Amino acid sequence: MPIPTGLTERLGVAHPIIQAPMAGGGDSPALVAAVSEAGGIGVFGAAYLAPPQITEAAKSIREKTPRPFGLNLFSPLPAPVPPRAFAPAIARLAPYYTELGLPPPAAPAPPTYSFDDQLAAVLDSGAAMFSFTFAPVPSEVVAAARARGMLVAGTATTVEEALAIEKLGVDAVVAQGSEAGGHRGSFAQPFEASMIGTMALVPQIVDAVRVPVIASGGIMDGRGIAAAFALGASAVQMGTAFLTCEEAGVSDAYKEKILTSREHETRITRAFSGRPARGIVNRVMIEVGDEVPGFPLQNALTRPMRTAAGKAGRTEYLSLWAGQGLRLARRQKAGELVARLVAEVRVTIDRIGG
């Protein structure tokens, strides 16, 4: 039985369950399509992809399902201040490259495409939803996506950010609580001042904005979804819960790490990308620390290490993005997870009502 909200009606989906975009290989066209097929909406993280790759991913999703799906980008950011020389950052990472049998890391080359190029591919993709994180996008971007019939959502980690995102003319705000796995979407304040738990953040944003709110961060099962609805959310966006699904793009070693880690074993780090993100603590996170070049420079410096480690199943070198709800992660197919979540929401609501 569907769980209708204003957002599900607008998107034409049965359930207000959004599979979070997980750029960098956490998601996959197969995962996105499976979630959409099951009546939720899968969102593909396209932030690290060149425009032709975005087109290809959208085509691959469309081949697997006729249902609505979404695409997500990182908002354009001011160019990071380059470290005067990359030498110290390279020297810090070099031993890991040696251990993995890789040539030493090299200073990153400038990108060959812009946000506008990526956006053009998104606008032509046939996606039903476009979401963004890291900062407000220009309001023309929102207008362009809405003109294509897309539902547009932007990420906020405080009420102040939610108001700034709403001002752009979006259809919904994603309220990202501090429990969330992956990068923080914070932009108005330093991230340390914006670590508001989902339970506190969602109702305060719901009270402040007029558009629907999508709750995100630490939501892993039907109890979490029912709680988000109780706080006034119109949908949930779940990342970690979908990362251990069969169709997710990460290695088996990464999935196993999520399934065997506990709630106190994640931390916010800059070590892998230069931007604060929550992941499972491992050797590289501890040893490299937070004094690194800014995003996306450090991200580019660590990419070959992360790619090789992913292939070799060596989790000590991987950015193991995950939220605090780890113990609730389950290994299953994404369609089974969506069906289970819907059933759990009903049981939870009945239990409270009864």
Ligand SMILES: Cc1cc2nc3c(=O)[nH]c(=O)nc-3n(C[C@H](O)[C@H](O)[C@H](O)COP(=O)(O)O)c2cc1C
């Ligand atoms: C592996 C991973 C990658 C992520 N990549 C993105 C991304 O590309 N874009 C985005 O808006 N959010 C991204 N997020 C954050 C999610 O949108 C969401 O806020 C988070 O997953 C919610 O917390 P949870 O993991 O506890 O469910 C990512 C999260 C994870 C775990």
